[in-house]
Amino acid sequence: MGVITSRQLTKSYRNTEAVNQLTVQFNEGVITGLIGRNGAGKTTLLKMIAGLVKKSGGDLSVFGEDPLNSLKVSANSIFVDDQLPLPLEFKVKDVLKEFERFYPNWDIELAERLIRHFSIDLDALPINFSKGKRSTFNAIVGLAAHAPLTIFDEPTTGMDYSARQDFYRALLKDYLEHPRTIILSSHLLNELEDVLEDIVLIHDGQLYLHETVTSLKEFAVGLTGDSSELSSVTSKYEVLHKKDVGLNQQYVVIETQLEEKDEEHLKKMGVQITPVSPADVCVYVTNRENGGIDDVFNRSKHV
């Protein structure tokens, strides 16, 4: 079931269509990753969902209501990014106490346990935190709120690898204990694969794909081998990505799985067949029109 549905949703800023006629649904009780290149429209979309930004056109429904100025949406959701607006004089312990008033499901015990785990001082002023510490603190608040709709906009900005791994683990464990709808925007899909159930990929404000992580793992297949052998077979498939990897050798990524007879033929010809990670699929799908970075250096394409 879709807790959030948009139809032809648009947000324009002067000459930019940050979100462009986007029709998408986020499923209830699922952790969805919102993925997209820089400027794809992720933050704009998430802010519209949280009721923080006004749409320019189309329809958006969150818990059955237009989220802008909706008490139902603000009472049932939390939006976490790298800026948690707090009074300057608030210490960590003040924030934890204060949030109890705003979030009916606020889990102070979980917040305190996570604060201890991440070595955050209860008497510290969040305003003085380093970038990574601030993100960690905001992420803790986002988890402990146990809001039915929890939105994390690039929650791990500045966190070191170990803090990120701990956050993903905490997110998953807490979600299993308290299932709810979680949307998480990130550039680090390869780190998140095991946490996410669904992936929504947007590009230029539009929906590119909405798949489960499981099906995205089978979305494409990578082939490495002799260029002419490969082109004889791959011409009938949708090629997502191609690059030279040696003398007359290529790596080609095709959409969908190979037909059995093609697979047998390629294997006989010594072609290596490998899975393509969801993170790479997202990169290849959104690079389709621009080509890869190799094309920038391929002078013959620019003459």
Ligand SMILES: Nc1ncnc2c1ncn2[C@@H]1O[C@H](COP(=O)(O)OP(=O)(O)OP(=O)(O)O)[C@@H](O)[C@H]1O
């Ligand atoms: N307040 C604003 N005024 C003008 N343009 C804006 C504003 N907010 C966003 N944009 C533009 O809208 C587009 C989408 O921006 P948005 O921040 O939603 O992308 P994003 O996917 O979150 O990017 P990133 O991954 O870099 O954070 C960009 O071209 C951005 O410059």
